Amino acid sequence: MWLRIKIIYHFIILLCVLFTSCIKKERVINFPHTDLSEVSIIPIPLEIKATYGGFPLDKYTAIHIDETKTDFKQVGLFLAEKISSQTGVSPQLKVNDSTESIIYINPSDTFDKDNPEAYRLEILNDSIILTSHTATGAFRGVQTLRQLIPNKANDTLAKNDIWVIPSGDIIDAPQFKHRGTMLDVARHFFSVEDVKKYIDILSYYKINVLHLHLSDDQGWRIEIKSWPKLTEIGSLTEVGGTKGGFYTQDEYSEIVDYAAAHHITVIPEIDMPGHTNAASLSYPVLNGNGKTLKPYTKMRVGFSTFDTRKDTVYQFIDDVVRELSAITPGPYFHIGGDESHVTKKADYIYFVNKVETIVQNHGKRMIGWDEIANTGVDSTSIAQIWRSEKNMNTAVKKGMKLILSPAEHAYLDMKYDASSKFGLTWVGFVPVDVAYNWTPEDKAPKANILGIEAPLWSETISTISELEYLAFPRIIGHAELGWSIKERRNWENYKKRLADQHIFLKRNNVNYYASPLVDWAKE
Numbered sequence: 001m002w003l004r005i006k007i008i009y010h011f012i013i014l015l016c017v018l019f020t021s022c023i024k025k026e027r028v029i030n031f032p033h034t035d036l037s038e039v040s041i042i043p044i045p046l047e048i049k050a051t052y053g054g055f056p057l058d059k060y061t062a063i064h065i066d067e068t069k070t071d072f073k074q075v076g077l078f079l080a081e082k083i084s085s086q087t088g089v090s091p092q093l094k095v096n097d098s099t100e101s102i103i104y105i106n107p108s109d110t111f112d113k114d115n116p117e118a119y120r121l122e123i124l125n126d127s128i129i130l131t132s133h134t135a136t137g138a139f140r141g142v143q144t145l146r147q148l149i150p151n152k153a154n155d156t157l158a159k160n161d162i163w164v165i166p167s168g169d170i171i172d173a174p175q176f177k178h179r180g181t182m183l184d185v186a187r188h189f190f191s192v193e194d195v196k197k198y199i200d201i202l203s204y205y206k207i208n209v210l211h212l213h214l215s216d217d218q219g220w221r222i223e224i225k226s227w228p229k230l231t232e233i234g235s236l237t238e239v240g241g242t243k244g245g246f247y248t249q250d251e252y253s254e255i256v257d258y259a260a261a262h263h264i265t266v267i268p269e270i271d272m273p274g275h276t277n278a279a280s281l282s283y284p285v286l287n288g289n290g291k292t293l294k295p296y297t298k299m300r301v302g303f304s305t306f307d308t309r310k311d312t313v314y315q316f317i318d319d320v321v322r323e324l325s326a327i328t329p330g331p332y333f334h335i336g337g338d339e340s341h342v343t344k345k346a347d348y349i350y351f352v353n354k355v356e357t358i359v360q361n362h363g364k365r366m367i368g369w370d371e372i373a374n375t376g377v378d379s380t381s382i383a384q385i386w387r388s389e390k391n392m393n394t395a396v397k398k399g400m401k402l403i404l405s406p407a408e409h410a411y412l413d414m415k416y417d418a419s420s421k422f423g424l425t426w427v428g429f430v431p432v433d434v435a436y437n438w439t440p441e442d443k444a445p446k447a448n449i450l451g452i453e454a455p456l457w458s459e460t461i462s463t464i465s466e467l468e469y470l471a472f473p474r475i476i477g478h479a480e481l482g483w484s485i486k487e488r489r490n491w492e493n494y495k496k497r498l499a500d501q502h503i504f505l506k507r508n509n510v511n512y513y514a515s516p517l518v519d520w521a522k523e
Contacts, residue, residue, distance in 0.1 A: 036167065041144055050167070052167065055101060055125060057162065061099075062099040076105050078261075079105070091103070106131050110133075117173060120169070123167045145165075151503050179451050183456055189244050199259050207475070209264065212267070217275055227282070237296070249323070270320055271338070280306070281294070288310075301341075306351070317355055336369060338369035338371055338386070353376045369384050371391060378398075385444075395448075404444070408427050409437075411427060416432065416515065423460055432517050433495075433517055435477050440481055465511040468510050480494065
């Protein structure tokens, strides 16, 4: 009798324990088959090892960050906000009794100090461990993690929604330090909010440089307080004769800060000695082409130049570089230097040499289009190669670093094909496969390659929607070219992963070009 009572007692206790457990853990999870190697990640990581389990992301998930590491904390807050906007789940930022799955974001000294963007993402059945030497590396890892979250909750036995992230191990690092895009805000002006939206999408694909083309013949787009007529006069026009615009220094700083929060470096470009009609129109003392200047709203190039032998010109440049450098924390300043067809060769060389010194005096490293390789610049300056293999070879002989932007592959302002709504054709059509199918590593000695950059000139576009049409999806391929090693890149594989980006682009209202070369996924 006593034995029977004891058995019944223990049975009741067991039922209570099970019942209590079930109340606390609403998610009795029957994981679907998950294969990490099948997820469409762009850029494709260096190493992926699948373990065929899953991490349950739901209302019981917390993000754990070392509160003393402010920069890592910001990465954690960014991830929490993105998870919430995608799934509706708001991860707890502190571990407590209800926590059943944890995302750890931790600094680690085990990574190569020379590759600050490297990270490791270990996905287990009850935890995700993201580690990097720097917050920038952790931020890149967060972009990979975002791409691993399913677009809808998985079909499980749980009472609450669960997004099951495939388990495994990702070890990743970029091959090039510079992975950028250039946006021309001079031919047509784009607002602060437009640029911010562009930054949002670029950061998702691990782009880390935004080069802003701030001046050209058609318009001057940045406030210079010591030369106010640049914006009073030079900012008023753009291609087609529509109203231009400019950024105040506070607005420019807002862009720079927003980019920095997304671990993107802004590079300002003031194009000179050519492409300077708007500047010389504002201050005729700068003009060197001997003609009476008028506002210019067409697309022809090569007719303008500064007076390269006038001291006032170099005082002007010193003031511009000084003011812009003071509000640009990145290490670079771009001086343009392209298509200066009416500047005599000796004057061009004299000019670039003097401007290099000015840039260096303000603590920046000079970048210029590939023509600058033919001057006396030293090996610390960087040549951006857009058309001339001869200029590139000259730069290599000087020991200069290169940014590769070959127009026939990298110019985002070229039409995709004959049916394209926007774009130019002077280098031919650049469809999505041509934009992806080139090998930066084979263009020049890899030791000289700082990275790649895809320029978007704005002669034919004037709205954010039109900008997106030309940029996407081609910039996504350039992001992979800059990040992933060539052994991991393959067009047939890439276009399948690209097809799955449809949902992310649609969710973020990106007006991408749905190339017929890609079998775009549907929701």
